[in-house]
Amino acid sequence: MDTSNETPSEKIKAIHGVVKCIPAGKVASYGQVAALAGLPGRARLAGKALGVTINGQVIPWYRVLRSDGKIAFPNNSSHYKMQIAQLQDEGVLVTKGKVNMQLFQWSGELE
DNA sequence: AGCGTGACAAGGT
DNA sequence: GACCTTGCCACGC
DSSP states (O other): OOOOOOOOOHHHHHHHHHHHHHTHHHEEEEEHOOOOOOOOOOOHHHHHHHHHHHTTTTGGGGGGEEETTTTTTTTOOHHHHHHHHHHHHOOOHHTTTTOOOOHHBSSSSSS
């Protein structure tokens, strides 16, 4: 029966769906996305899921940050700057490579 | 089959 | 606030 026969690809797909649901001007943490995708505790998997999508997909990976609101990329790397640029463009304030999660963290539901 | 690594998270020092 | 340790799971060697 329902023995969770989902392959890793299915999980990745679930994560993609959640990330795509994040409204502009809001952000979510990896753990949050993973949990909403039905994968509680698999924050790392969420990161991997975005990693495969970042290259050419339409997924707003830049709206996903660490639980602290920190950018999940090394300072001064290409993705790092691009992520901040995208967030700022959508109205999200980024300070010292961090976002105020209290103001911009996604509630997890669409309006 | 063991070990190391990774776009993480939470807690401790 | 920076750094370290543990937990979690999937992947590669």
